[in-house]
Structure formats: structure tokens, C-alpha cells
Amino acid sequence: MPTFDQLVARVKAELQGFALDQASVSELAAPMGPADTSFMCDGSTVANLSRGMVEIDDELILVKAFDSTSGVVSVMGLGNGRGYQNTTPAAHAVNALVTSSPAFPRARVKDELNNALKALYPSLVVLEAVDFPFNAAQVEYPLPEAATDVWYVTGRWVGPERVSAPMPNWRYNPKALPADFPTGKSIQLFDGVTPGQNVRVVYVRPPVALVAGDDDFTVSGYPERLADLIVWDACKRLLPSMLSARLQQQAVEATERAALVSSRDIATAVQLYGSLYAEGLAQERALQFTEVPNYQTFQGS
Structure with missing residues (x-):
């Protein structure tokens, strides 16, 4: 996967x-901290870099200059050159690739x-399910906060059939009273099954980033x-x-x-x-x- x-x-x-x-690439010769204003690259490949933007892992950094003898690279603007273009300054391990102007x-x-x-x-x-026992005295049941709609509802029959049949009459409530349903989401069931039998609600939710x-x-x-x-x-x-x-x-x-x-x-x-x-x-x-x-x-x- x-x-x-x-x-x-x-x-x-x-x-x-x-x-x-193919971009010009070097590698870190020493670990780099999230607040460092200089870093050391491999001396044999540091000349592949140039003044401007480089990428290490997911962070973009502005380079001011580099020393081809020592391999030390200076960050432009000190800390201002770290996390360029709204990336996040981070620590980088030795041998991390340094890519020039990706x-x-x-x-x-x-x-x-x-x-x-x-x-x-x-x-x-994205489909997920929630199960709960049917209560003859209850019409409305809570749903998870992530639920944005209901795909289908089934109720378990009594007997050896092992059937979970569709329940035809329900209403998804996306604005349930928080005092009764803390997630603000609920489902109202207007058809029933035998009390205590399982009800399964397959609900819709957005994907996770x-x-x-x-x-x-x-x-x-x-x-x-x-x-x-x-x-x-x-x-x-x-x-x-x-x-x-x-x-x-x-x-x-x-x-x-x-x-x-x-x-x-x-x-x-x-x-x-x-x-x-x-x-x-x-x-x-x-x-x-x-x-x-x-x-x-x-x-x-």
C-alpha cells in the first residue's frame, strides 16, 4: 500500500x-537543528548548490553562500531564511538530501x-458504521461527530434467520441539540425492531488528510x-x-x-x-x- x-x-x-x-543534489554531513542558521554539506558535492532556494526533506531554505572547502552553507537572513514559502523549520538527520531549486x-x-x-x-x-441496541421508548440516537449523512440503516430480526433487514423510515439530523447529543449529530428511527436487537447505521464521513x-x-x-x-x-x-x-x-x-x-x-x-x-x-x-x-x-x- x-x-x-x-x-x-x-x-x-x-x-x-x-x-x-535531474536536480542538483548534495547531502548533509552533520545533523541540522530547526533553529540552525548554517549547515554542513558533503564537501565533494556542496558545489552542486547555489545561492537561492534549497530543499531538505520537506523544508525550503534560502541559501546565502557556501564554502566549498569546509562544506558549510550559510542561511540567508539567519532565521528568516528557514521555513521559506510557508514550510516548517525542522530538524534534519545526517545524509538527508539537499536539493537545489526543486x-x-x-x-x-x-x-x-x-x-x-x-x-x-x-x-x-468514506463509509463507517455504528451499532446500538434498539430501545422501544427512544426515537432519536446519537451519531459520531464525523458523520455528514447516512448511507443506510438495518435492524436485526429475532429468530434463526440471522437477517439484518433495511429499516425504511429514518431521518438524519445534522443539527441535533447539543444538550441531548454532544456531537450535534443524530438519527431518528420511525420504524422499529424487537427491543434489544441490534441496529446498524452506516454513515458517511469525509476523508482524513x-x-x-x-x-x-x-x-x-x-x-x-x-x-x-x-x-x-x-x-x-x-x-x-x-x-x-x-x-x-x-x-x-x-x-x-x-x-x-x-x-x-x-x-x-x-x-x-x-x-x-x-x-x-x-x-x-x-x-x-x-x-x-x-x-x-x-x-x-
Whole structure:
């Protein structure tokens, strides 16, 4: 199952190719603290760096200068150069890679992966269940705070049949009185089963954002197969940044590349990933209703 870090690597490979566009890289020769204003790189590769932006793990740092003899790199603006572009200053271990001027910083890729994850909802939902015994004297029952809708409700029959049948008459209440229901979410049941029998409510909730690099994709609540969708959507979201970079003619490289890579090429790539995403989303939405039927023939709110 892909982790958050593996998804980041896949997006960068999609956008940059596996070997076509290689950034200049060095490595830390000593650990680095979150407040350090200088750091030491490997002496044989420190010359790969230059004044400007470097990336270590998920942090962006502004470099002022480096000493090719000692490998010491000075941070521009002292502490102001740490956590550049709204990244978070952090500690970094020895041998961490130092990448000069990354085309797609890891922090930005992670942001767009989570944005793509959130955008799947409500077209694709995360389903969870809560069980409770039926009480003949009670109509309204609490639901978890994360619930945003109800998919279906079933009640256990008495007897050897072992049947949990759809309960046709219910109402989801997203504005329940906090005094009665602390989560503010509840369900009202207007049909009953034998008191004491189990009632199962399958409810809808949004996905959970990925945070740590080793977070498995399934932490989001979605199955592993949906990882392709958020990779394609993240690529679609990141590619337009190349259009704005193309308009900046201050660098020789940008000037030369503008004549070779047209805005139409970038737009075509965006459309390609958009088409892959739209097709995959339609397939997964149909599959969700097939895998988890909501008994809409029998019940409603």
C-alpha cells in the first residue's frame, strides 16, 4: 500500500520524468537543528548548490553562500531564511538530501495531494458504521461527530434467520441539540425492531488528510485503488505552475525553454491528467454503489 512519501515520489516522477530532469543534489554531513542558521554539506558535492532556494526533506531554505572547502552553507537572513514559502523549520538527520531549486517542492506536492484527496468528497465518500441496541421508548440516537449523512440503516430480526433487514423510515439530523447529543449529530428511527436487537447505521464521513510521510493511503479512509486518482489530480493541479514560470523571462533557462515548450503543450498535459481523473472518478463512483448498496428502494429520510 502506498505511503504519503511514496505518493509524493510518484507525482514528482510523473511531472519530471524518471531521468529527464535531474536536480542538483548534495547531502548533509552533520545533523541540522530547526533553529540552525548554517549547515554542513558533503564537501565533494556542496558545489552542486547555489545561492537561492534549497530543499531538505520537506523544508525550503534560502541559501546565502557556501564554502566549498569546509562544506558549510550559510542561511540567508539567519532565521528568516528557514521555513521559506510557508514550510516548517525542522530538524534534519545526517545524509538527508539537499536539493537545489526543486521544480516541485515536496511541501507543495503534499499540499496538492491532500487537496486532491479532499476534492474526492462528496463524489466518493468514506463509509463507517455504528451499532446500538434498539430501545422501544427512544426515537432519536446519537451519531459520531464525523458523520455528514447516512448511507443506510438495518435492524436485526429475532429468530434463526440471522437477517439484518433495511429499516425504511429514518431521518438524519445534522443539527441535533447539543444538550441531548454532544456531537450535534443524530438519527431518528420511525420504524422499529424487537427491543434489544441490534441496529446498524452506516454513515458517511469525509476523508482524513495524510500528515506523516509514512502514513498509509488507507489512513484517509479510502481503499488503496483510489491512490491513482489523487496522483492524477495532484499532477493536474501542479502543472499550471509551469505556465506562470514560463512567463518569467528573467532567467536564461526560462527564456530558452519558452520557445521550445509552448503553453499549448502544458495545457495538453493538464487535459490529459484531467481526462484520466474524470474517467477514473466515474468508474469508482459507479463501483461504490455496486459494492455498498444503500437500499434506496426500501428507505429514505
